Amino acid sequence: xxxxxxxxxxVDGREVEVAKGTGLVETAAAAGIEIPVFxxxxxxxxxxxxxxxxxxxxxxxxxxxxxxxLTAQAGMVVRTAQSSEKAAEGQNATLEFILxxxxxxxxxxxxxxECPLQDLTFKYGPGQTxxxxxxxxxxxxxxxxxxxxxxxxxxxxxxxxxxxxxxxAEDGQLxxxxxxxxxxxxxFEDESYRAPFSGNVIELCPVGALTSTQYRFEARxxxxxxxxxxxGLCPVGCNISATTREGRVKRILSRNHxxxxxxWLCDKGRFAFPHLYADDRIVDPLERVRRxxxxxxxxxxxxxxxxxxxxxxxxxxxxxxxxSETLEQAYxxxxxxxxxxxxxxxxxAEATSSALDAFRAxxxxxxxxxxxxxxxxxAVADRAPIVELWIKQASRNGAEVVRLxxxxxxxxxxxxxxxxxxxxLIWSGRGGGGGARLAELAHRLGLDRxxxxxxxxxxxxxxxxxVTDAWAAAGDGEEENPEPIGLLIVSGDEAASDPxxxxxxxxxEHVLAITMFHGLAVxxxxxVLPGTSYLERDGxxxxxxxxxxxxxxxxxxxxxxxLAWIAKLxxxxxxxxxxxxxxxxxxxSERLYGGISLGEVGERAPLPDRAPYAAPEPxxxxxxxxxxxxxxxxFLGTLKLRRYRPLxxxxxxxxxxxxxxxxxxxxxELAAADAERRQIVGGExxxxxxxxxxxxxxxxxxxxxxxxxxxxxxxxxxDLHRDVEVVKP
Numbered sequence: 001x002x003x004x005x006x007x008x009x010x011v012d013g014r015e016v017e018v019a020k021g022t023g024l025v026e027t028a029a030a031a032g033i034e035i036p037v038f039x040x041x042x043x044x045x046x047x048x049x050x051x052x053x054x055x056x057x058x059x060x061x062x063x064x065x066x067x068x069x070l071t072a073q074a075g076m077v078v079r080t081a082q083s084s085e086k087a088a089e090g091q092n093a094t095l096e097f098i099l100x101x102x103x104x105x106x107x108x109x110x111x112x113x114e115c116p117l118q119d120l121t122f123k124y125g126p127g128q129t130x131x132x133x134x135x136x137x138x139x140x141x142x143x144x145x146x147x148x149x150x151x152x153x154x155x156x157x158x159x160x161x162x163x164x165x166x167x168x169a170e171d172g173q174l175x176x177x178x179x180x181x182x183x184x185x186x187x188f189e190d191e192s193y194r195a196p197f198s199g200n201v202i203e204l205c206p207v208g209a210l211t212s213t214q215y216r217f218e219a220r221x222x223x224x225x226x227x228x229x230x231x232g233l234c235p236v237g238c239n240i241s242a243t244t245r246e247g248r249v250k251r252i253l254s255r256n257h258x259x260x261x262x263x264w265l266c267d268k269g270r271f272a273f274p275h276l277y278a279d280d281r282i283v284d285p286l287e288r289v290r291r292x293x294x295x296x297x298x299x300x301x302x303x304x305x306x307x308x309x310x311x312x313x314x315x316x317x318x319x320x321x322x323x324s325e326t327l328e329q330a331y332x333x334x335x336x337x338x339x340x341x342x343x344x345x346x347x348x349a350e351a352t353s354s355a356l357d358a359f360r361a362x363x364x365x366x367x368x369x370x371x372x373x374x375x376x377x378x379a380v381a382d383r384a385p386i387v388e389l390w391i392k393q394a395s396r397n398g399a400e401v402v403r404l405x406x407x408x409x410x411x412x413x414x415x416x417x418x419x420x421x422x423x424x425l426i427w428s429g430r431g432g433g434g435g436a437r438l439a440e441l442a443h444r445l446g447l448d449r450x451x452x453x454x455x456x457x458x459x460x461x462x463x464x465x466x467v468t469d470a471w472a473a474a475g476d477g478e479e480e481n482p483e484p485i486g487l488l489i490v491s492g493d494e495a496a497s498d499p500x501x502x503x504x505x506x507x508x509e510h511v512l513a514i515t516m517f518h519g520l521a522v523x524x525x526x527x528v529l530p531g532t533s534y535l536e537r538d539g540x541x542x543x544x545x546x547x548x549x550x551x552x553x554x555x556x557x558x559x560x561x562x563l564a565w566i567a568k569l570x571x572x573x574x575x576x577x578x579x580x581x582x583x584x585x586x587x588x589s590e591r592l593y594g595g596i597s598l599g600e601v602g603e604r605a606p607l608p609d610r611a612p613y614a615a616p617e618p619x620x621x622x623x624x625x626x627x628x629x630x631x632x633x634x635f636l637g638t639l640k641l642r643r644y645r646p647l648x649x650x651x652x653x654x655x656x657x658x659x660x661x662x663x664x665x666x667x668x669e670l671a672a673a674d675a676e677r678r679q680i681v682g683g684e685x686x687x688x689x690x691x692x693x694x695x696x697x698x699x700x701x702x703x704x705x706x707x708x709x710x711x712x713x714x715x716x717x718x719d720l721h722r723d724v725e726v727v728k729p
Contacts, residue, residue: 111208113221232534237543242554313486322492323461326539334474340573353435361454376429466542
């Protein structure tokens with residue numbers, strides 16, 4: 001690779017050397033000089049020079065130039081407003097023009113105190129206005145969605161929001177209408193802004209034009225604290241700041257980790273925090289009482305009951321893990337059960353594979369790829385939404401993106417992948433052994449020998465890899481589920497809402513559930529212990545890259561932390577266990593992470609180096625669905641049902657009114673071939689039948705779906721069995 005040419009640029013008399021083509025805003029920053037901007041945002045792509053706030057004087061050019069659109073060239077001499085009267089006059093005039101119709105409502109504006117327009121007006125703007133006429137006003141606020149409000153009179157037409165919609169999320173739902181002085185920001189066809197990443201425009205807006213309906217009039221900057229942590233709702237582990245006031249979470253902001261999330265958040269991660277304050281939150285232990293349903297009991301009595309259940313099971317214990325537990329919680333629970341009780345059996349929603357450590361790379365590597373192959377029938381945006389944004393960026397950068405339902409690349413595609421120096425494989429499918437199968441494929445293609453290549457498995461749970469490793473580190477070996485099951489421990493909301501776990505509970509003599517909400521476990525558990533949210537925990541998660549990241553408690557939960565009562569319970573069985581996350585992590589780290597402390601994880605967790613490839617255990621092969629019947633047959637045969645979990649689903653989303661419009665409609669996805677054989681077109685209502693159950697769902701054609709299969713969201717699949725018939729009514 002040829003060396004990058006360095007050039008010398010002089011900014012306000014300071015000479016600085018930078019790579020040729022570096023943006024002038026960054027070049028000036030390297031010289032310690034600020035060029036103020038509104039519309040400029042590198043993550044949105046090439047600068048457009050819309051706001052003119054960055055005007056500078058360039059030697060040899062007669063007119064002022066928009067600094068954000070310029071790049072460093074050899075010998076360039078630039079004077080900003082700090083040394084050029086002409087540039088200062090231009091910036092002053094720009095701000096005066098912006099403020100002509102901008103309302104002076106800073107005391108009530110949610111952006112007040114955090115507003116770039118405020119800051120730059122004080123620093124560069126006129127001291128007083130010359131305008132005496134009335135300012136233009138609009139109806140306000142305009143709810144462009146249940147989560148976002150638009151105040152048009154504050155808008156300065158920087159186009160950050162529309163550029164994000166068009167060029168980053170690529171949803172095309174936020175647009176600029178009209179022209180010139182009549183330009184307005186609006187949604188396409190005035191429909192609700194329904195897109196998985198819509199909330200990012202709130203943070204991108206440099207004024208108070210786009211604000212959060214949840215945070216509107218809730219707090220002022222001097223009343224809040226921002227706690228750096230990570231999102232615990234998907235396996236990406238986006239870095240976030242939780243804004244709190246008076247002990248309650250008020251909003252979630254992004255906290256840019258350029259290797260992980262690039263400062264973007266999905267709407268689930270941004271807006272789902274009110275689930276902490278749901279009406280059906282469990283705040284006291286509950287036990288089943290004959291003829292009276294469930295009754296509350298004290299924590300001492302609850303631990304007595306839990307001890308009795310554990311002893312009475314005589315080792316016949318199965319633990320259903322959610323994959324949302326912290327490393328410390330999983331290790332503590334595993335240590336109690338595996339060392340104190342000799343219970344070895346655990347079930348997790350999905351297995352992961354350490355063999356992928358040989359292909360470890362930051363998610364940012366996707367953006368630089370030459371070819372990206374996505375394998376699996378699950379939508380990437382449902383499993384790991386920010387990964388979808390990385391894939392879109394790769395496509396914009398010229399990468400070839402191939403999506404396959406099955407891990408069969410074909411000879412031509414395999415040749416292209418194996419010959420590329422920057423190839424990325426992504427597994428986004430259900431079924432056991434996905435990570436192992438991906439590792440085997442990546443190794444066969446030689447990706448572990450190329451530092452620019454990578455392979456990512458998108459788990460179904462936020463901390464699936466970390467929980468698996470922590471549980472394994474807590475004991476030796478693993479056994480099959482005992483029969484009969486004496487005690488089923490259901491750990492977390494995801495496990496409590498899983499139909500497979502419910503089926504397992506029917507086989508168990510007793511059930512102990514750890515969950516946050518009444519509706520998930522009350523009615524089928526013998527003992528319910530209150531759970532906590534990721535925003536209420538201190539500890540760590542491992543994201544899909546294999547990066548250990550730090551969770552910090554944003555607010556104090558209304559119930560004891562899981563580590564606290566697990567430690568107390570462990571005492572009764574002679575197991576030494578600390579109630580503090582840092583101490584538990586230290587013990588776990590000695591086994592898994594080279595002895596680093598929790599404090600060393602830091603706010604920008606580094607990615608570990610790649611490990612040598614080690615062949616994984618043989619992965620189970622999913623059965624191939626039967627081919628559809630031949631044309632002309634009256635009975636066209638059954639199709640295999642694949643349930644999936646949409647992004648906007650789960651116990652947290654269900655308890656946030658503002659997110660209900662994002663939840664999926666009741667549809668059935670069919671492969672193109674199956675739809676054609678049944679003369680079904682997208683959008684029409686079809687009948688779905690299985691084992692005496694019949695549903696009416698709207699059909700949607702999914703061209704990435706394998707023939708012989710259909711997809712229905714879990715919440716709409718009801719009691720359908722695996723084999724279903726799909727017919728026109």
